[in-house]
Amino acid sequence: VTTRxxxxxxxxxxxxxxxxxxxxxxxxxxxxxxxxxxxxxxAQLHTGHGAIYHHVADMSDVLAAATDEVVATxxxxxxxxxxxxxxxxxxxxxxxxxxxxxxxxxxxxxxSTAPWRPVxxxxxxxxxxxxxxxxxxxxxxxxxAGVLVxxxxxxxxxxxxxxxxxxxxEEGREAFLLGVADQWAxxxxxxxxRLHQAANHVAHHDDRxxxxxxxxxxxxxxxxxxxxxxxxxx
Amino acid sequence: VTTRxxxxxxxxxxxxxxxxxxxxxxxxxxxxxxxxxxxxxxAQLHTGHGAIYHHVADMSDVLAAATDEVVATxxxxxxxxxxxxxxxxxxxxxxxxxxxxxxxxxxxxxxSTAPWRPVxxxxxxxxxxxxxxxxxxxxxxxxxAGVLVxxxxxxxxxxxxxxxxxxxxEEGREAFLLGVADQWAxxxxxxxxRLHQAANHVAHHDDRxxxxxxxxxxxxxxxxxxxxxxxxxx
DNA sequence: ACCTGAACACCGTTCAAGT
DNA sequence: ACCTGAACACCGTTCAAGT
Numbered sequence: 001v002t003t004r005x006x007x008x009x010x011x012x013x014x015x016x017x018x019x020x021x022x023x024x025x026x027x028x029x030x031x032x033x034x035x036x037x038x039x040x041x042x043a044q045l046h047t048g049h050g051a052i053y054h055h056v057a058d059m060s061d062v063l064a065a066a067t068d069e070v071v072a073t074x075x076x077x078x079x080x081x082x083x084x085x086x087x088x089x090x091x092x093x094x095x096x097x098x099x100x101x102x103x104x105x106x107x108x109x110x111x112s113t114a115p116w117r118p119v120x121x122x123x124x125x126x127x128x129x130x131x132x133x134x135x136x137x138x139x140x141x142x143x144x145a146g147v148l149v150x151x152x153x154x155x156x157x158x159x160x161x162x163x164x165x166x167x168x169x170e171e172g173r174e175a176f177l178l179g180v181a182d183q184w185a186x187x188x189x190x191x192x193x194r195l196h197q198a199a200n201h202v203a204h205h206d207d208r209x210x211x212x213x214x215x216x217x218x219x220x221x222x223x224x225x226x227x228x229x230x231x232x233x234x
Numbered sequence: 235v236t237t238r239x240x241x242x243x244x245x246x247x248x249x250x251x252x253x254x255x256x257x258x259x260x261x262x263x264x265x266x267x268x269x270x271x272x273x274x275x276x277a278q279l280h281t282g283h284g285a286i287y288h289h290v291a292d293m294s295d296v297l298a299a300a301t302d303e304v305v306a307t308x309x310x311x312x313x314x315x316x317x318x319x320x321x322x323x324x325x326x327x328x329x330x331x332x333x334x335x336x337x338x339x340x341x342x343x344x345x346s347t348a349p350w351r352p353v354x355x356x357x358x359x360x361x362x363x364x365x366x367x368x369x370x371x372x373x374x375x376x377x378x379a380g381v382l383v384x385x386x387x388x389x390x391x392x393x394x395x396x397x398x399x400x401x402x403x404e405e406g407r408e409a410f411l412l413g414v415a416d417q418w419a420x421x422x423x424x425x426x427x428r429l430h431q432a433a434n435h436v437a438h439h440d441d442r443x444x445x446x447x448x449x450x451x452x453x454x455x456x457x458x459x460x461x462x463x464x465x466x467x468x
Numbered sequence: 469a470c471c472t473g474a475a476c477a478c479c480g481t482t483c484a485a486g487t
Numbered sequence: 488a489c490c491t492g493a494a495c496a497c498c499g500t501t502c503a504a505g506t
Contacts, residue, residue, distance in 0.1 A: 015470080036495075038499055048472040053443055059499065109259035113343045114401055115392040121426055128428035139435040141428065143447040150392075150448075154384030158349040165350055182354075192355055194375065201373040212394075213377040214384075221455025249489080272480055282491040284482075293480065 015047060017055045023066045025104070030068060032164060033106045036063060039091035068119040075122055086130040087219060093126060094152045094215050097207065101156040108160030112153055113150040123149055134219070135227040143224045153215045159207040239389070248280060251289045255299045262300060266398060267340040270297060302343040302353040304388070308334035309356055320364040321453060327360060328355055328386045330450050332442065335390040342394030357383055369461040378456045385448045393441040 013019065023044045026119055027035045038204050043050050056062050078096040080089050101108045111117075127145045184192070184199035247253065257278045261269045272293055276283050290296050312330040314323050335342045345351075361379045370378050418426070418433035 037497090039497090049499085050473075052469045053500075054470060078456060097270050109343075109347045110386070112346050113395055114399075121421060121429060125426045126429050128432065132267070132428060138432055141432045141435075141453065142439075143444060145449055146389070146444055147448040150388030151381055151384050154388050155347070155380070157346060158384075161347055161349050165348075187355060192359045194359050194366060195355060198362065198372055198375045201375075205376075210377060210380055214381040217378065217381055217455040217459060218452065219455070220458040221451040224454040224458045225451060271478090273478090283480085284492075285490050287481075288489060 004080045015045065015051055015055060020045065020055055021069060022051060022063060024062045025066045025069070028063075028106045029079065029104060032167070033063075033109075036106075063106075063110060064114060064117060067114075069112050069115060070100050070104045070107040071097070071111060071119045072122060075126055078085050080125075080126075085132040090127065090134075090148070090219070091212060091215055092128070094211055095125075095208065097152050098156045098159065098211055102155075102163070103198075105160035105164045106180050108153075108157035110155045120149075131222070136222060137226060140226045144218075144226060148215070148220075151218060152211065154206060155211045155214065159181065249279065249285055249289060251299065254279065254286060254289055254296060255303060258296045259300045259303070262297075262340045263338060266401070270340075297340075297344060298348060298351060301341045301348075302351060304334050304338045304341040305331070305345060305353045306356060308345075309360055312360075314364075316359075320368040322360065324364050324368075324382070324453070325446060325449055327364070328445055329442065330395070331357075331386050331447055332390045335387075335394050336397070339394035339398045342387075342391035348393045365456070368456065370456060371425075371460060374460045377455075378452075378460060381455075382452050384448070385452060386445065389441060389445045389448065 008091065020041065023041060024036055027040055027044065036059070038049055041062070042052060045052070050060075056065070075093075078089075078093050080092075082090075101111070110154045111119075112191050124142075126149055131141055131144050131148070132138075135195050182199070184195045187195055189196040257275055258270055261274055261278065269443060270293070272283055272286065275296070279286070286296075290299070308330045309327075309418050312323075312327050314326075318326075335345070345353075358376075361382055363374050365375060365378050365382070366372075416433070418429045421429055423430040425452065
């Protein structure tokens with residue numbers, strides 16, 4: 001049909017899973033999780049609907065693969081110089097994962113929702129290696145690593161979910177931008193005495209500070225019950 | 235039309251948000267998150283599609299309200315006798331939330347994905363109250379509570395997601411039922427030396443044990459850096 | 469082997485019309 | 488005020504037909 005419009009040049013490279021995941025990541029970054037549809041994807045790739053099914057199992061496969069790449073890239077790019085101590089590396093790792101999920105908020109919900117994905121093993125291996133260097137005995141490695149990984153992904157996912165919620169809703173935007181402390185201050189003091197009081201002390205809430213404070217807390221706990229090599233005992 | 239089939243008696247009670255949420259919970263429990271559709275919901279309630287919109291904003295509102303109720307019920311039913319110490323109450327609270335999400339796996343992903351929901355304030359208030367009793371100064375309450383809540387919801391969500399994945403896929407079911415330790419054992423030892431080694435020590439993985447071990451670890455960390463009232467210093 | 473696009477079986481949401 | 492159900496604009500997935 002002569003009226004058929006083709007935007008941009010005809011795709012020359014063959015369709016691959018990598019190119020599909022790349023296009024999906026662009027859609028997700030630009031307009032969020034709801035923007036990743038088969039039709040938007042095939043339009044962006046200048047191909048038919050069914051062609052994509054030659055390279056991926058289904059749409060959830062595409063989303064999972066895109067998430068894997070975000071996490072794997074963050075792990076790869078985190079500096080893990082042997083000269084740094086495990087505490088320094090773990091802090092860098094936490095910030096690296098946080099920033100990656102901050103940049104790709106859709107990956108936050110995904111990585112929490114699919115704990116059986118192989119990329120989780122990469123996270124655990126990296127964290128486990130550092131905790132081994134930190135002095136955690138092998139029989140406690142999985143418990144210690146689990147707490148640390150859940151904390152990092154939890155704070156990162158929370159930050160990402162809040163960012164997405166702010167971007168989504170027009171009304172109520174002000175309430176969101178108030179910050180956690182101010183929101184707590186508006187809670188009924190009779191029902192939420194603790195949060196109401198805590199709001200006084202949290203002048204401004206920073207998710208990255210919360211992330212690092214939690215890492216310190218967890219390392220202190222690991223040290224106390226699994227290592228016992230604090231300065232008092234040296 | 236005379237051929238119109240009505241299963242069961244005609245609904246006598248008026249449609250309310252509570253009855254909608256109750257029906258939604260039944261659908262979700264019976265067949266998972268994908269089973270909650272507007273059509274299934276209106277069929278179960280013997281009403282038309284549009285009627286539901288008189289009582290809820292949209293379908294995500296229904297899912298969120300159902301999740302709120304699961305969490306709120308778990309909080310309400312957790313025994314918080316003043317005679318028990320905060321450590322005991324926090325363990326009970328962790329197990330209560332874990333069991334609630336275990337019974338309603340669809341709520342696991344939901345509660346992690348929507349951190350701005352008011353029911354989160356109830357969790358934080360309850361945990362914060364116990365941590366105050368534990369001796370955490372107010373300026374550190376939000377950091378300490380955040381780590382604990384992320385841990386509980388993280389382990390609970392992980393357990394629920396695995397259970398859902400097992401229920402979903404027919405093939406590969408064996409691999410899932412192997413347990414975490416055995417799965418780790420199959421990983422390439424060259425790429426995952428730490429996980430491979432750790433698998434030897436985790437004969438059988440129990441998510442509830444992991445949950446409680448993490449609570450102990452976190453309380454030890456809180457004690458070490460925020461309270462400093464361990465037995466060595468009394 | 470790889471791709472096309474019509475067809476199928478869904479889905480949430482809206483709204484004029486009823487009671 | 489509350490409810491109905493047809494209509495609308497989507498969606499993922501399949502598959503006979505093409506190259």
